[in-house]
Amino acid sequence: MVLSLPLVGGLVVVAAIFYYITRKENKPKLEGKIPPGPWGLPFIGNILQMDWKFPFMSFVKWAEEYGDIYSARMGSQTVYVISDLKMVKEMFSQEPAFAGRLNPAEGVNDLYTNGQMHGVINTEGRHWEDLRRFTLRQLRDFGFGKSTMEGLIMDELGEILDWMKSKEGLPVRDVKQRMAVAVVNSVWTLVTGKRYKQEDPAILKLTKDFTETMDELSKGAGPGIMLPLLRYVGFKGLTLWRNHLENLKALFSSIVQEHKETYTEGSPRDFVDSFLGEINSCKDEESPFYKDVGNRQLIGVIKDLFEAGSESSSTTLSWIFLYLSTFPEVQKKLQEEIDTVVGNSRHCSLTDRPNLPYTESFISEALRYSSGAPVGAPHRTLTDVTYKGYAFPKHTGIMANQYGIHFSPKIWGDPKNFRPERFLSPDGKTFKKHEALIPFSTGRRQCAGETMARDTLFLYTANICQKFEIKFDPNDPKANPGLKSKPGFILSPQQYTVIFKDRLN
Template sequence: MLTIFLISLVSIIFIHQLYKYAVDRPEGFPPGPPRLPLFGSYLFMLLINHNYLHKAVLSLSKWYKSDIVGLYVGKFRVAVVHNGEGVRELLNNQACDGRPALYLSRMRDPGDGVRGIFFQEGLLWKEQRRFILRFLRDYGFGRRFDQLEMVINEEITDMIDLIRNGPRYEHEHLLVKPGGYRIQLPMFFNPFSANSHFSIVYNERIPRAEMANVVKLVQLGLQFQRNADDYGRLLSIIPWIRHIFPETSGYKKLNESNQYIYKFFADFVDRHIETYDESCERNFLDLYIAEMKKELPEEYGFNREQFIMGLVDFSLPAFTGLGVQLAMIVQYLMIYPEVAKRIQHEIDEVVGSGRLPTLEDRDKMPYTEATIRENLRMETLVPSDVPHKALEDTELMGYRIPKDTVVLASLYAMHSDKRIWKDPENFRPERFLDDDGKLCLKKDVSLPFGAGKRLCAGETFARNLLFLMTTAMLQNFDYTLAPGDSLPDVSKNESGLIISPPDFWVQLKER
């Protein structure tokens, strides 16, 4: 009897402690699901919607009737904000400008460290971001720059030639079918957007014949983006899982991507360090090398490894994200051909066919710009933004957010909120036009590039390139269906670190 009593007592104590662990949360913390040992609330999220975790957490927000929910992802305490006012409050709260030390961020370079810009905070982040942005702007990043626009137009000319005449080199067979007019998305646009970006950073472009490494960079960059999720996958909760399930955990593909990307940019950096001449400033890399030689305090971060990862972070959207967003624009233009026709009418009236569209044409093409903005809203590339972290005890939307809490701004939820958009499920570019058919920026309260101090530094570059490539394609071609093709199904777009379409081929027809 005594044995049974003791076992029962221990069981009751264990169950009580387990219950207390499951429901315990800091005073004033947002409502949310219970947590399980080791996994936290992550398994509940997977059960609700394992394909789209940002949608799973939005479901939790609706269940708890709160625009902010609190949960646990492994050991990490997380608060997720779901309405427009709260998202803006979060992104503009400097107390939330930290970055959590997720394993996904630590595994990006061979030193298993946390370098670069995306996952940095404090003095190093401020100094690195300030320096890189200050000087990259001189080369056209973050503002309009005529020379850069010329470079982009040259890349677009190469792109159109590849479509019309088919591949010349082996690596181009991954982008275009022999004979031309059939392109693979989302791969196709990325090498050209990457080369436009490289012209800013290195003051040089890679010739088409030598772009095999860039095409592979795009492939592995997309592989990295697709093999993670908003919360870092199980790798961020139980990193040791990589030793047991390297394939299913995503570790093998993530590691393969990281190694190639790191080496690609390390080779650029090392070549410039070896050939550096202080009497000749060739490009932005020379400016950074000069800063490295000043032997500034270590906490400023001016060293080779930080330089490499800083370039990775500033370049990653150019060789992955921009091509993906362009592919999603193509998806909607195929689903809504009347939108494509209306853009083509605008192009014909403003530009004609004798030259490529330029940024000077943009103000006269409000419907085109509205369509791009509507696509950025409908298919938010980074649905949960990059994770933030509370640097100190703070408040959000009336709730207490303890120091070191991971805080996420659900841009997806904000962009699909009926209280803001009325009919967010409808693809309707007109929502950004006034009664006279002109673009009304006041109506665009979307935040596809984030906001605050952590605003995406490449927003201007991205918006410019999206406009120039979208209009150049529609000026010259129609998107059509070849025999056996079907219209894109945007509900099957994949969710990783970014939203991306599954690989698909698109038929083009000369206008």
């Protein structure tokens, strides 16, 4: 049958009316109103109305139109987008019903796990609670937030400084890739007891594949990734993702196998050993550590730590290099502070932090301005819940509009200016935390690696600026692409070219 344009048009109108009526009829029995929001089409919701290059910009634009809480539909999934800081904090901290996880790419991710979600990032309920508690405790005991963690970060940073010295005066384009290997190594040592050489081709390939996969996923599918249908159609990003997951799975399985073969009860060497000990002693069938479930969860957690540990910190570091090159006067101030407080005869350490308020303020401004995860990682409701007069049916997606909050003129006054001073006390001597800066989210699911990430950002920024001046390559007209991010769900800088100049020799 050949479909004419008027017929197709008519079908769309009928479907829209049907959708409108059934949407009204399906209004939950739950008390409370449904937040306002943009009109959507049946099956695909608001996906076609979204900015496909920068999907988060649609969420920001709708917030201006519909207010601090509105609803939208991504395919068949309803999401409420929250732009009010107080509400985000209350919902994510106080109400357990909001602590579920909406995984927009569930259809893609489950290729890895036979239809079930694993690890800390993607699980919910008892499994998530037990795994999160275990992970936080184990990583803390092995050094999270303690001086041993500083040692691990500094070991990697030492190699980065040598690498920068070896590249002195030469154009460098792969800052992010190099940082990714260094930051993942610190996590890797804690988790598996091993580290890669930073120039090891295998680890360089894994981190590069991950970045490329993320780029292709967002480029290839845009918000369409929310449509389950897409996984049957296939596109380049999906193929890359499949390959990447297969490679990771093979790597992590061999690491776990090696640990099993050399495991000694009661003497855990690292995170993997501790997890195996938990599996060995678990008798509770409901537990995430029980037998085969435990083995799969272990791989899931390793994957979470590998990906979360490398990607977000290295992306933020790559923004930091871009800001330092774009705002040389900021870089100069930072270096003057370090020269005065630390000098150049020793490394900057975490104990210098309270005495380096401008450096701390610069990092906070970099986190605000880059807003790498513009709508955080979406949550979903675990039960029906009414909150502030609004009805949240079970499994409603919830996104915190972090970008909107980080760029709110009401909160920041001049959000579009890059101005570290906004985090300083009026006399400029003390760093002041700002409650509206939430790059790590807030509440029960707040980033599990925040302490490590903050330590990494501080030690890398302070020590690199102490030793090197960073500027765009003056011989390359394309060295400075500006501050606009690459298209995608996660905001990362476009490729730029910098040169390093040793300040101390």
